Amino acid sequence: MTTSELTLPQGRKEPRRSRRVMGAGKQMHAGPVTYVVLTVFALISLAPLVWTAIAASRNNERLAQSPPPLWFGANLFKNLQAAWDQAGLGTAMVNSTIVAGTITIGTVVFSTLAGFAFAKLRFRFSSTLLLLTIGTMMIPPQLAVVPLYLWMADLGWSNQLQTVILPTLVSAFGTFFMRQYLVQALPTELIEAARVDGASSLRVVWHVVFPAARPAMAVLGLLTFVFAWNDFLWPIIALNQQNPTVQVALNALGTGYVPDQAVIMAGALLGTLPLLIAFILFGKQIVGGIMQGAIKG
Amino acid sequence: MKASPYAFIAPFFIIFGAFGLVPLLYTAWYSLHNVQLSGLDHQTWAGLDNYKHLLSSEFFWNALENTFSIGVISTVPQLLMAIGIAHLLNYRLRGSTLWRVVMLTPYATSVAAATLVFTLLYSWDGGMINWLLHFVGVDPINWRESDWGGQFAVSTIVIWRWTGYNALIYLAAMQAIPSDLYESAAIDGAGRWQQFRHVTIPMLRPTILFTVVVSTIGATQLFGEPLLFGGVSGSKGGSAHQYQTLGLYMYDQGWGIGNLGKASAIAWTMFLILLIVAAVNLLITRRLRKSQ
Numbered sequence: 001m002t003t004s005e006l007t008l009p010q011g012r013k014e015p016r017r018s019r020r021v022m023g024a025g026k027q028m029h030a031g032p033v034t035y036v037v038l039t040v041f042a043l044i045s046l047a048p049l050v051w052t053a054i055a056a057s058r059n060n061e062r063l064a065q066s067p068p069p070l071w072f073g074a075n076l077f078k079n080l081q082a083a084w085d086q087a088g089l090g091t092a093m094v095n096s097t098i099v100a101g102t103i104t105i106g107t108v109v110f111s112t113l114a115g116f117a118f119a120k121l122r123f124r125f126s127s128t129l130l131l132l133t134i135g136t137m138m139i140p141p142q143l144a145v146v147p148l149y150l151w152m153a154d155l156g157w158s159n160q161l162q163t164v165i166l167p168t169l170v171s172a173f174g175t176f177f178m179r180q181y182l183v184q185a186l187p188t189e190l191i192e193a194a195r196v197d198g199a200s201s202l203r204v205v206w207h208v209v210f211p212a213a214r215p216a217m218a219v220l221g222l223l224t225f226v227f228a229w230n231d232f233l234w235p236i237i238a239l240n241q242q243n244p245t246v247q248v249a250l251n252a253l254g255t256g257y258v259p260d261q262a263v264i265m266a267g268a269l270l271g272t273l274p275l276l277i278a279f280i281l282f283g284k285q286i287v288g289g290i291m292q293g294a295i296k297g
Numbered sequence: 298m299k300a301s302p303y304a305f306i307a308p309f310f311i312i313f314g315a316f317g318l319v320p321l322l323y324t325a326w327y328s329l330h331n332v333q334l335s336g337l338d339h340q341t342w343a344g345l346d347n348y349k350h351l352l353s354s355e356f357f358w359n360a361l362e363n364t365f366s367i368g369v370i371s372t373v374p375q376l377l378m379a380i381g382i383a384h385l386l387n388y389r390l391r392g393s394t395l396w397r398v399v400m401l402t403p404y405a406t407s408v409a410a411a412t413l414v415f416t417l418l419y420s421w422d423g424g425m426i427n428w429l430l431h432f433v434g435v436d437p438i439n440w441r442e443s444d445w446g447g448q449f450a451v452s453t454i455v456i457w458r459w460t461g462y463n464a465l466i467y468l469a470a471m472q473a474i475p476s477d478l479y480e481s482a483a484i485d486g487a488g489r490w491q492q493f494r495h496v497t498i499p500m501l502r503p504t505i506l507f508t509v510v511v512s513t514i515g516a517t518q519l520f521g522e523p524l525l526f527g528g529v530s531g532s533k534g535g536s537a538h539q540y541q542t543l544g545l546y547m548y549d550q551g552w553g554i555g556n557l558g559k560a561s562a563i564a565w566t567m568f569l570i571l572l573i574v575a576a577v578n579l580l581i582t583r584r585l586r587k588s589q
Binding site: 028029030031034035037038041042044045046048049051052055063064065066067068110111113114116117118121122123126129133136138139140141142143144145146147148149150153166167169170172175201205226229230232233237246247250251253254255256261264265267268269271272275276278279283284286287290291292 | 301302303304305306308309310312313316317318319320321323324327332337378382385386388389390391394396397398399400401402403404405406407408409410411412413414415416417418420422423424425427428457460461462465466468469489514517518520521524525528529531544547548551552557560561563564565567568571572575
C-alpha cells in the first residue's frame with residue numbers, strides 16, 4: 001500500500017465510502033458534461049424504439065409523407081392486430097416462446113453439467129477438451145447450415161420446430177461461463193463432503209452443484225433466451241411463413257409479405273416487446289451477466 | 298463415479314458434435330461436389346470446381362470487399378464510441394444501473410426488427426434521416442440504391458445494436474484496473490485526459506483485442522442487416538450487389554440460386570478467412586506481449 005492510499009480516505013469528508021473498495025477504480029463523481037453526453041447516447045439508444053411505436057400507431061400513407069410523424073397516432077391497436085393475424089406474429093410469438101424456452105432450459109442444464117465437470121472434476125484430456133470448447137466459438141453458423149438443411153429435408157422435418165431447437169440446444173459460451181463461475185463459487189470440500197456421505201453423482205449435482213450455480217444459471221438463462229429469441233440465419237432457412245418464429249415472420253415482412261409499413265412496424269414492436277419487458281424486469285442481471293462474462297472471458 | 302466426468306460433458310459434446318462439428322466436415326465434402334437444391338439426389342464429384350468458380354467470380358470478390366469495408370466502417374467507430382461511453386459510465390453516476398440498461402437496450406432488438414425500423418428511417422421519401430438532413434441543406438439520399446449510402450446505412454444498424462454491449466465489456470475491464478495506478482498518475486500531475494490515455498487505454502489492451510476479435514468474427518458473418526435492408530433485392534445485397542456480404546452471397550447462391558455445393562465452398566472460404574484473421578491476431582498479441 002502506498003501512503004497516498006492510506007491518507008486519501010482521511011482527506012475526504014464523505015460519511016459513506018464506496019462499498020466496492022477493490023476495483024472501484026477512480027470513482028470520481030460525474031460532472032454535468034458527462035450527464036449531457038450520456039443523455040445524448042441514451043436518446044440514440046431509445047429513439048428508434050420509441051419511433052417504432054409511433055410509426056406503428058400511424059398508417060401506411062402517413063409514413064410515406066414528409067415530415068415523418070413525431071407523435072403517436074390512433075392506429076396502434078389496429079396495426080398490432082393486423083401484425084398478429086395477417087403477418088403471423090401470433091403463431092410466431094407462441095413458436096418463439098417454445099423454441100427459446102426449450103433452448104434456454106437445455107443450454108442452462110447442459111452448460112452447468114459440463115461447466116461443473118471442467119471446473120471441479122479431474123479427468124483425462126480435460127484441458128484439451130475445454131480448449132476445444134472455447135475454440136468452437138469461432139466457427140460461424142454458415143459452416144453448418146447446408147448439411148443441416150439436407151438432413152432435415154431427409155428426415156421430413158422441414159418447417160418443424162425441433163429443426164431450430166436441436167442444433168442450438170448447447171452452447172460453448174455457456175459451458176465456459178458456468179465453468180468460470182463454478183471454479184470460484186463451488187467449494188471443492190462441499191463436493192467431497194457429499195461424497196463421503198455416500199451421495200451419488202446425480203445427488204451431488206442436484207443438492208450441491210445446482211444450488212451453488214443458481215445465480216449464474218439465472219444470468220445464463222437470460223442471455224440464452226435473448227440470443228435464442230433473436231437467432232436469425234438458421235431459422236429463416238429451416239422454417240417458413242407457415243410455421244414461423246418471430247424472426248422468420250419479421251423476415252417475411254421485410255421481403256414484402258405485407259406491404260403496409262405501419263403493420264411492419266407493429267410487427268417489429270410486437271416481436272421485440274417480450275425482450276424489452278425482460279430488460280425492464282431483469283436489466284440489472286443481464287448487464288451484470290455481460291460484465292461478468294467479460295472479465296472472466 | 299469414475300465415468301461421471303465424461304457423462305457430464307457428454308451432452309455438450311454429443312449435441313455439438315452432431316450439429317456443429319459433423320456438419321462442418323460435411324460442408325467441406327459438399328463443397329467438393331455439385332449439389333443443386335432442385336436435384337438433391339444427384340450429387341456428383343466436382344473436385345475444386347466450386348472454389349475455382351468462386352475465385353473467378355466478380356461477385357465473390359465484390360462480396361469480400363463489401364464484407365471488409367462494412368466491417369471496418371461498422372467496427373471502428375463502434376469500438377471507439379464504446380470506450381468513450383464506458384469511460385463516462387465509470388464515473389460515479391446517479392442511477393448507474395439505469396444508464397447501463399438503457400445503453401444495452403438496442404441489444405434486445407433483433408437484427409430483423411432493428412433493420413426493418415432503420416430501413417424505414419432511411420427511406421428515400423418521407424424517411425426520418427433524409428428529413429433531418431434537409432435541415433443542414435443535404436438533398437435526399439437514396440440510401441437503398443446508393444453504393445456507399447447502403448453500406449453506411451447497414452453499418453449504422455450494426456453500430457446501434459452493439460455499441461452499448463461493447464461499452465459494458467470495456468466498463469467491466471475499467472473497473473478491474475487497480476485504483477492506485479490512477480492515484481500515482483494523479484500525484485505525477487496527470488490530468489483526467491492523460492490518465493485516460495496513459496493508464497486506462499494501456500490497461501484495456503487485452504480487452505480491446507478481445508472485442509476486436511469478436512467484432513471481426515461478427516463482421517465476417519454479417520448477413521441479416523444487408524438482407525433485410527435490401528428489401529426485395531435483399532439476397533443480392535441491393536440491386537447492384539452494393540452491400541452483398543459474404544454471408545449474403547452464400548445464402549443467395551445456396552437458397553436463391555439453389556447451388557448448395559457452391560454455397561458450401563463459400564462457407565469454408567469464410568472459415569479460412571476467419572482462421573487467417575485469428576492467426577494474425579495471435580501474432581499481434583504475442584508481439585505486444587514481448588514488447589512490454
